[in-house]
Amino acid sequence: MTKPVLYGADYSVYVRIARMALAEKEVACERVPVDVFASEGVPSWYRNLHPFGRIPALLHGDLCLYETGAITRYIDEAFDGPALQPAEPAARGVMNQIIALLDAYGYRAMVWGIAVETVDRPKEGTDPNPAVIEQAIPVARTVLAELERLKRPGAWLLGDRLTLADLHAAPIIGYFLKAPLAAPMFAAHPGLEDWWQRISARPSFVTTQSAG
Ligand SMILES: N[C@@H](CCC(=O)N[C@@H](CS)C(=O)NCC(=O)O)C(=O)O
Structure with missing residues (x-):
């Protein structure tokens, strides 16, 4: 079978999640750059791969x-390497719940509502929208509280083994923490601190850091 090909840009937290999974499994892949925020819009050929x-x-x-x-x-x-999903149904259920809550609530509030509004927009010369930030803060707080509550004892979110939940959470939390506003919110959840130190030092996280 040929090497997988990953389409996307390094600035994307979701592309980073996929790159972290590939790195953890030590799967070599080809990369094809796709900039969904380019002024000319999403390339029309790319919609054949991703209609959205x-x-x-x-x-x-x-x-x-x-x-x-x-x-x-x-x-x-599909690939050899350490399993990134727990075999035990309850642990797998919680892993899937963490991934789903990050997708449904975390990404929009933490990345767009807080980090993009308060860090990226001012850098681009645009004023942040206080209503967007205000709406995002309680959602981000709830996401952090839920991650802390769902975290099992051990090095990783699901306990002693790194799982896809860690890889899904790290790029979203990493982007969120670019915002000065995020640090005190994160510090209110001491149960996540050791986990963050560990995952943010993980080679798959460090080597997928975006230059921007
Ligand atoms: N549900 C999608 C979300 C992917 C996503 O939103 N990616 C962002 C970049 S991090 C994107 O393509 N944004 C373009 C846009 O919002 O138009 C997934 O899980 O892959």
Whole structure:
């Protein structure tokens, strides 16, 4: 089988999640840059891979996948290397719950509502929208509280083994923590501190850092 091809840009937290999964499994992949925020818009050819025009997409042989949760589960199951999903049903359920809550609530509030509004927009010369920030703060707080509550004793979110939940959370939390506003919110959840130190030092996280 040929190498998988990952489409997307390094600035994307979702592309980073997929890259972390590939790195953890030590799977070499080809990269095809796709800038969904380019002034000319999403390239029209890319919509054949991802009709919604988001990144990432993964091509492997004749399989084309989009949605990061589907991509990372596929990477885990299709390739050798350490299993990134717990075999035990309850732990797997919580892992899937963490991934789903990050997608449904965390990404929008923490990345767009807080980090983009308070850090990226001012850098680009645009005023932050206080209403967006105000709406995002309680959601981000709830996400952090839930991560702390769901975290099991041990080095990683699900206990002693790194899972896809850690890889999904790290790029979202990393982007969120670019915002000065985020640090005190995160510090209110001491149960996540050791986990953050550990995952942010992980080679798959460090080597997928975006230059921007
Ligand atoms: N549900 C998608 C979300 C992917 C996503 O939103 N990616 C962002 C970049 S981090 C994107 O493509 N944004 C383009 C846009 O919002 O138009 C997934 O899990 O892959």
